[in-house]
Amino acid sequence: MNPSTIQRVVVTGATGNVGTSLVRILAAEPRVESVLGLARRRPALELPGVEWAEVDLSRDGDEPRLAQYVADADAVIHLAWRFGPTHDPVETWRTNVLGAVRVFDAVAAARVPVLVHASSVGAYSPGPEGGAPVSEAWPTHGWPGAAYTREKAYLERVLDTFERDHPQIRVVRMRPAFLFKEESASGQRRIFAGRFFPGQLMRPELLPLLPEFDGLRFQVLHTDDAADAYRRALLQDVRGAFNLAAEPVLDAATLGRLLNAKPVKVPAGAVRGALSAAWRLRLVPASPGLFEALRHLPLLATERARRELGWEPSATAEEALSAFLRGVRAGAGDDTAPLAGHRIG
Numbered sequence: 001m002n003p004s005t006i007q008r009v010v011v012t013g014a015t016g017n018v019g020t021s022l023v024r025i026l027a028a029e030p031r032v033e034s035v036l037g038l039a040r041r042r043p044a045l046e047l048p049g050v051e052w053a054e055v056d057l058s059r060d061g062d063e064p065r066l067a068q069y070v071a072d073a074d075a076v077i078h079l080a081w082r083f084g085p086t087h088d089p090v091e092t093w094r095t096n097v098l099g100a101v102r103v104f105d106a107v108a109a110a111r112v113p114v115l116v117h118a119s120s121v122g123a124y125s126p127g128p129e130g131g132a133p134v135s136e137a138w139p140t141h142g143w144p145g146a147a148y149t150r151e152k153a154y155l156e157r158v159l160d161t162f163e164r165d166h167p168q169i170r171v172v173r174m175r176p177a178f179l180f181k182e183e184s185a186s187g188q189r190r191i192f193a194g195r196f197f198p199g200q201l202m203r204p205e206l207l208p209l210l211p212e213f214d215g216l217r218f219q220v221l222h223t224d225d226a227a228d229a230y231r232r233a234l235l236q237d238v239r240g241a242f243n244l245a246a247e248p249v250l251d252a253a254t255l256g257r258l259l260n261a262k263p264v265k266v267p268a269g270a271v272r273g274a275l276s277a278a279w280r281l282r283l284v285p286a287s288p289g290l291f292e293a294l295r296h297l298p299l300l301a302t303e304r305a306r307r308e309l310g311w312e313p314s315a316t317a318e319e320a321l322s323a324f325l326r327g328v329r330a331g332a333g334d335d336t337a338p339l340a341g342h343r344i345g
Contacts, residue, residue, distance in 0.1 A: 006114075006234060007033045010073040012057065012103055013080030014050075015039040017184040018118065021227035022077065023050050031235055038069060038080070057099025058082075058091075063106070070106040075114035075234055078103045086279070086287040089147040096151045101158060108166050116172045116233055117159060119241065121219070123152040123175060127298025131217065134298045136175065136241040143296050146289035172233045176226045176244035177219035177300055180320045184223060185327025212252035212263040213271050215295030219245035222320035225313040232309040243300035246313040246320060258322060268295060 009026055013019045014037025026035045027049035035050045037043075042052050053069055056062050057080055070076055080103075082095040100117075107115050125139040142153030156173070163171050180188070221244055229244050248254065252263035276288040305311045315323075 005031050006074045008036065008073050009034070009075045009077060009234065010036045010038060010070055011077045011079060012038045012055075013078070013118075014052070015041070015043045015045070016079060016081070017179055017181065017188065017223050018226055018230070019079050020045070020183065021181065021223045022079070022230055023047060025224075025227045025231050026050075026234075029231060029235075036069060036073075038066075057102055058094040063102055066102060067106050067109065070103075070110045070112060073107075073110065073112050075116065076103065076107050076112050077116040077118075077230060077234065079118045081118065083148065084285050086147065086285055086290070087282070092147050093151065097154055097158075100155050104158065104162050107169065108162070112169065114170045114172075114234065115162075116174065116230060117155070119156060119173045119175045120148075120152045121175055121177050121243075121245075121297055121300055122146075122149040122293060123156050124298050126296040131299060133301035134243075135301050136243055136304060138298060143289075143293040146287060146293040148290060149293045170237070170239055172239060173241040174226070174230060174233065174244060175241055175300070176229075177221050177246075179221055179223045179226050180324035181223040182323040182327035182330075185324050186331055188324070210252060210256050210259060210261040210263045211266040211271060213266050213268040213295075215268060216255075217249060217251045217299070218294060218297060219249055219300055220317045220320050221246045221313060222315035222323065225315060225320075228314075229305055229309060229311045232311055236309060238308055242305040242309065243302045244305055244311075245300045245302050246315060246317040248317055249299060250317055250321065254318065255321075258318060258325065 009032055011019055011023055011026070014023050019037065019039075023035050023037050024047060026032045027047050037050055037052050038055045039052070040054065040056050042054050055066050055069065057066070078100060080095065080099060082092050085091055104115070123140040123142055124134065125141045126143065127134055127138075140153055140156040142149035144150060159171060159173060225246065226244055229242065233242060255261070256263045272288050272291055275284065275286065275291050278284045279287050
């Protein structure tokens with residue numbers, strides 16, 4: 001198969017944050033003939049050139065259906081992921097790890113030529129002293145205190161074995177920073193802040209102060225820019241991992257400007273303690289382990305994606321986060337079950 005032409009692409013997790021952007025981009029791509037989006041629940045979203053099918057990767061009985069959908073694919077892009085319930089890591093393991101292994105096995109059995117996997121900055125080990133950005137060669141052992149980072153790192157090892165055993169399959173691992181867009185705001189608010197957090201509280205006049213703690217420094221990227229990188233990796237003869245992030249690096253000062261709030265230094269232990277109490281009481285879904293993972297994430301160097309994919313983000317990190325904040329305040333969401341908009345308060 002010529003990497004510049006793809007007849008059929010199968011996308012798992014096609015109704016999520018990245019999936020909805022990616023299927024739109026692929027449907028408009030003249031070098032892609034057809035797109036099949038797989039999800040646990042068929043969406044109401046109607047897109048020209050995109051077919052939909054239901055499959056639950058966490059269920060043992062759905063392997064035959066998955067094999068059927070993958071059988072005639074020229075490429076599989078694996079995006080499916082569950083962030084919760086954070087109180088039940090066994091449940092997320094079933095979808096995120098065992099579900100991914102089922103996808104990889106189906107790809108191998110069908111001899112699909114291309115597999116693109118959604119890894120993450122969360123797969124990386126803590127960054128170097130001084131905070132210098134890391135390349136794709138940095139160790140991917142994750143942060144042990146959070147299910148999300150453990151699962152992302154574990155799948156990196158699974159793919160190491162997969163590539164060794166199936167060298168004829170072109171495997172690409174995308175490792176983006178935090179991904180935001182306006183249309184995913186409601187879904188992401190539910191994941192991290194909880195179903196009943198009022199989005200209107202994100203108005204600048206209601207947030208005069210912003211907690212600032214050691215380690216509050218991270219990167220983001222607009223989801224559409226990440227989807228464009230996936231498209232480029234699909235259509236070019238590349239292998240291996242690609243870091244994805246936009247400039248500038250976000251910190252308390254940048255967040256303060258976006259929210260028109262004054263950063264106030266707070267001990268990280270105090271923030272973690274408050275989050276731990278709220279998490280144990282099930283007031284917020286984001287676990288204290290995720291907070292610690294955030295503090296230890298490395299910064300990403302993106303030279304390889306820019307050089308080999310010809311990729312360049314169209315939105316700055318500030319623009320991506322601003323789009324998300326607009327969506328939170330408005331209750332924005334795409335017409336899929338994971339992203340459906342709902343304004344609270």
